[in-house]
Amino acid sequence: MSGRALALLRTLLAPHRGRVLAAVALALATTGAGLVPPALVGQAVDAGVLPGAPRAVLAAALGIAAAVMVAALARWALTRLAARLGEAVLAALRERVFTNVLRLPLAFHERSRTGGLVSRLTADVEAVGEVARNGAVETVVALLQLVLVVGVLVALSPPLAALLLLAGPPVWWLARWFQRRIGPAYRRYRDRVAETSARLQDGFAGEAELAASGARERQLRRTRSASRAERRTIAYGYALENRFFPGLELAELALVALVLVAGLVLGGVELVSVGVVAAFVLYLRDLFGPVEELSFWLDELQSAGAALDALAGLLAVPQPTAPDTGQRLPTRGGLALEGVRFAYGQGQDEIDGVDLTVAPGERLALVGPSGAGKTTLARLMARLLVPRAGTVRYGRVDLADVPPATVRERIVLAPQDGHLVSGTVADNLRLVAPEAEDATLEAALAGLGLGSRLPLARGVGPGGAWLSAGERQLLALARLALLDPAVVILDEATGALDAATEADVDVLLQRLLAGRTVIVIAHRLASAWRCDRVAVVEAGRIVEIGPPVTLAAGNGRFAELQRLARPA
Structure with a gap:
């Protein structure tokens, strides 16, 4: 297990120190009680069976019964405690990773x-x-049983315990051989599982497009290839286990045979008794039992270690930070971009030195061909992406100096497809207003004339599947009304609607946008004509900007786009 995985494990267990200590105590009780029966069997043989003393046998039997009962009760309490502790740690891990990923x-x-x-x-x-x-x-x-049994065997008969030195090196070598191979194998397996899952996700998410483009077979081949790689990796792990476990069984049987032969020899010179040999053989079962148990869990431990390392890797991804300088964003303001540059990863700049000013209350349309950088530029304005150079200001305040949550209070990007979660209309509205009472939500819907169309208790289905396209967008607009931002960056959201529904959505949208600063990512030039100015984006730069009437009358890129958009 890597250092960062161990550090994560310590962090998760820290709030449960009391439970951990109680579990260790119960483990000691379970192990200690389990060591009593073999000793009592040896005593019964020497003091009861051989001399013919039934009382000694009865006493040993009662002692064994008591030890078994104590071990069973301790094991029951340990299992119960460990289950609760494990579920608490799992819940904390799942929530921590999910929260961290969402904040990235x-x-x-x-x-x-x-x-x-x-x-x-x-x-x-x-x-x-x-x-x-x-x-x-x-x-x-x-582990406790392994250590304690070795100690008991040495105390019981040092000559017989010396035979452990013969079995120790082969077992140690076999365990090391297995461990060096099973860990990397299971790490590769986790990667293969993730790859297969990604392929399946790609196939399900794009099923309609794959069918329309005739690419189903190609996607199936890619998914099948990932699945076969996953199968080969797990098969290799099983092959390692099939070599390791039989080898361990062979070592145990060989050691038992040696102990019996040595016991016969040592018994002849009265160095050990029959009862000692019997107890020793039973303890060997208790010795190799933990080795087999550890070996059984070794692959799971390796797999869990690899999984925990992968999760620790997600937690290690640095969170975006913005120093809280105490500055507050004004309730009303414009946007200003100065020398903004941005690139995904180490690639070429997607946004190449943009300077742009949007006045308070102004409506600006971003137009241009697909891939020109309109959406990336809009995300930079909303501080969803961080420029590698330049500044984005709202009301003269650099957004880099303001926490992201504060930015969201003033600037909101409304995507083309508003994300809906399984649940009710109320659940989806509370994504942006978690503390809002039902009365507040109902008032927001009523203010938009949506109270009867979108009642709070209405289910929306997975991803809003139970709503029409228009209803999904109306619900997204209701969330926008609850946020009440000063600046709305709108990824044009009416392109997939029929004419009547589009008109309804547009009326509501214009009512919502009144008095706000608006930036529209216009996928249709008709939307640009409703704006005060148009900025034409190409190759990550603003190549032309001005009122739509002025630009259309000229010979620039907007006029050219207008001519291309006209039917022949």
């Missing part, structure tokens, strides 16, 4: 594949969960 900058999510992130939060957390629920307890008990 937009650029991280655009670089990452959704399927891979989902796999981290499902398959990897579940791998850790299996160990947290069961493996941790079994491992601790097995």
Whole structure:
């Protein structure tokens, strides 16, 4: 397990020190009680069976029964405590990783594949969960039993215990051989699972487009290739186990045979008794039992370690920080971009030295061909992306000096497809107003004339599947009304609606935008004519800006786009 995974584990266990100590105490009780029966069997043989003393046998039997009962009760309490502790740690881990991922900058999510992130939060957390629920307890008990049994064997018969030196090196070599290979194998397996999950996610998300473009077979081949790579990786892990476990069984049987032969020889010279040999053989079972148990959980521990390391890697991704200088954003203001540059990763600049000023209450349209940088520029204005050079100001305040939550109070980007979650209309409205009472939400809907069309208790389905396209956009506009921002950056949201629904949405939208500063990412030139000015974006630069009437009358790029948009 890596250093960062161990550090994460310590952090998760820190709030539960009392439970951890109680679990260790119960593990000691379980192990200690389990060591009593073999000793009593040896005593019964020497003091009861051989001399024919039934009372000694009965006393040993009662002692064994009492020890078994104590071990069972301690094990029950340990399992119960460990389950609660494991679930608490898992919940904290899942929530911590999910919270951290959601707070990461937009650029991280655009670089990452959704399927891979989902796999981290499902398959990897579940791998850790299996160990947290069961493996941790079994491992601790097995380690304690291993140490205590060796001590008991040495105390019981040093000559017989010396035989452990013969079995020790082969078992140690076998365990090391297995460990060096199973860890990397399971790390590769986790990566393959994430890759397969990403391929499946890509296929499900783009099924309609894949069908329309005839690319289904190509996507199937890619998914099948990822699945086969995953299968080969896990098959290699199983092959390692199939070599390791039989080898361990062979070592145990060989040692038992040596002990019996040595016991026969030593018994002949009265160095050991029959009862000691019997107890020693039983303790060997208790010795190799933990070794087998540890070996059984070793691959799970390695897998959980790899999964925890991957989750720790997500937690290690630096969060965006903005020093709180105490500056507050004014309730009304414009936007100003000065020398703004931005690139995804280490690539070429997507936004190349943009200077732009949007006055308070002004409406500006961003137009240009696909891939020109309109959406990236809009995200920079909303501080969803951080420029690598230059500044973005609102009301003369540099947004880099203001916490992101404060920026969201004034500047909101409304995407083309508003994201809806499974639940009700109220659940989706509370995404932006978590403390709002039902009365507040109902008033917001009523103010937009949506009270009867979108009642709070109405279910929306996964991703808003139970709503029409128009209703999804109306609900997104209701959320915008609850936010009440000073600046709205609108990714044109009416392109997929029929004419009647588009008209309804447009009336509501114009009512919402009244008096606000508005930047529209105009995918249709008709939308640009409703704005005070138009900025033409090409190759990450603003190549032309001005009132739409003036630009259309000239010979620039906007006029050319107008001519190209006219039907032949």
